[in-house]
Amino acid sequence: MTPGPLAPRDAAALWPLCLAIAERHRQGWPPAGPELPLAWSPAGGYALPPGWNADACTLFELLKPLLDRHEVDAGWTVGQLGQSLDGCIATHSGDSCFVNGPEGLVHVHRLRALCDAVIVGAGTAALDNPQLTTRRVTGPNATRVVLDPSLRVPATARVFHDDQAPTLLVCNEDRRAEAEARFGAARVVAVPRHTQAFCLALPDVVKALHARGLRRLFVEGGGVTVSEFVRQGCLDRLHLIVAPVVIGDGQRGLSVRPATAMRDALRPPARTFTLGQDVLWDMDLRAEAVPNPRL
Numbered sequence: 479m480t481p482g483p484l485a486p487r488d489a490a491a492l493w494p495l496c497l498a499i500a501e502r503h504r505q506g507w508p509p510a511g512p513e514l515p516l517a518w519s520p521a522g523g524y525a526l527p528p529g530w531n532a533d534a535c536t537l538f539e540l541l542k543p544l545l546d547r548h549e550v551d552a553g554w555t556v557g558q559l560g561q562s563l564d565g566c567i568a569t570h571s572g573d574s575c576f577v578n579g580p581e582g583l584v585h586v587h588r589l590r591a592l593c594d595a596v597i598v599g600a601g602t603a604a605l606d607n608p609q610l611t612t613r614r615v616t617g618p619n620a621t622r623v624v625l626d627p628s629l630r631v632p633a634t635a636r637v638f639h640d641d642q643a644p645t646l647l648v649c650n651e652d653r654r655a656e657a658e659a660r661f662g663a664a665r666v667v668a669v670p671r672h673t674q675a676f677c678l679a680l681p682d683v684v685k686a687l688h689a690r691g692l693r694r695l696f697v698e699g700g701g702v703t704v705s706e707f708v709r710q711g712c713l714d715r716l717h718l719i720v721a722p723v724v725i726g727d728g729q730r731g732l733s734v735r736p737a738t739a740m741r742d743a744l745r746p747p748a749r750t751f752t753l754g755q756d757v758l759w760d761m762d763l764r765a766e767a768v769p770n771p772r773l
């Protein structure tokens with residue numbers, strides 16, 4: 479009997495290839511290898527050959543900018559926020575379970591699996607007591623990083639006890655001794671105090687994580703933390719996942735330097751992807767701003 483045409487391969491079949499590319503990044507291997515049935519060129523990065531279905535092609539296009547960043551030393555940082563139509567990431571009391579639908583949550587777990595470290599602010603760590611592990615997709619756990627300059631996250635928080643992945647706590651140099659006494663020296667990353675007294679200098683935080691071999695960084699939230707990464711110019715890309723829900727008076731999502739005139743507003747090149755009922759906006763924060771179309 480003559481075999482029929484092969485069915486197009488789907489997103490589930492593509493995902494292990496994405497993990498294999500991330501592993502090549504981690505190991506510092508060249509981007510192409512015999513186990514990867516994807517073409518790669520210095521100018522165009524990875525390309526999917528024919529034979530993949532529409533879902534696989536969409537997933538590939540969404541992740542391609544991250545997969546193509548293969549430079550061994552440079553590293554990159556991607557942020558995400560899952561938000562309502564009215565720009566909130568949680569209710570006023572801090573409930574964020576769940577702003578996004580299951581497809582959006584799968585995307586967050588994919589980013590955890592592709593990155594070396596997943597970063598959250600003290601607000602999220604204290605309020606949500608999250609695990610920050612990769613559970614909705616196959617893939618490795620990232621190192622968990624909590625930005626906690628005031629040492630307000632309790633030492634009993636799950637990330638410091640569950641032994642599912644390494645966890646680091648980032649604070650200013652002047653709190654190092656206290657942090658080491660509480661969490662152990664191996665877990666503490668101390669950086670010099672920023673000129674703004676309350677603020678961690680994120681370029682120093684990124685440098686310190688790179689020095690520990692953590693070069694692909696995922697800033698998962700919350701709003702204050704992701705906004706500070708944008709303000710300090712430390713994000714390469716931002717994924718805003720907008721859900722068709724209106725929260726009202728909730729926790730603010732992105733909050734950056736206010737523009738007085740529309741011509742001054744941050745307008746990075748952006749692409750959109752449908753994730754179930756949600757729409758993901760992928761913004762390239764390193765590219766030249768898009769001119770205001772009305773000017």
Ligand SMILES: NC(=O)c1ccc[n+]([C@@H]2O[C@H](COP(=O)([O-])OP(=O)(O)OC[C@H]3O[C@@H](n4cnc5c(N)ncnc54)[C@H](OP(=O)(O)O)[C@@H]3O)[C@@H](O)[C@H]2O)c1
Pocket residue numbers: 558559560561567568571572573574577598599600601602603605606625626627628629630676677678679680698699700701702703704706729
């Ligand atoms: N929808 C989503 O995608 C999503 C994702 C994550 C979290 N959440 C929700 O977001 C809420 C928490 O978000 P949030 O915006 O209030 O807090 P957050 O961003 O999680 O944490 C903010 C705190 O982290 C510390 N921090 C972060 N970056 C810093 C920097 N550069 N310099 C100094 N300190 C820094 C500060 O702690 P100190 O104040 O102690 O100085 C800051 O107040 C929770 O309700 C959580 O459920 C939603």
